[in-house]
Amino acid sequence: MNTIKLGNKIIDDNSLYFIADIGANHNGSLEKAIELIHSS
Numbered sequence: 001m002n003t004i005k006l007g008n009k010i011i012d013d014n015s016l017y018f019i020a021d022i023g024a025n026h027n028g029s030l031e032k033a034i035e036l037i038h039s040s
Contacts, residue, residue: 003012011017026033 001013003010005011025036
């Protein structure tokens, strides 16, 4: 089994995480940034 430690959490082969990056895709618009967060 593969494991890594992130902070105080142990992540193994049975863990599922979604990692999203909104970067500058919002073009300075708060409304667009919120929309991107909800769609990820």
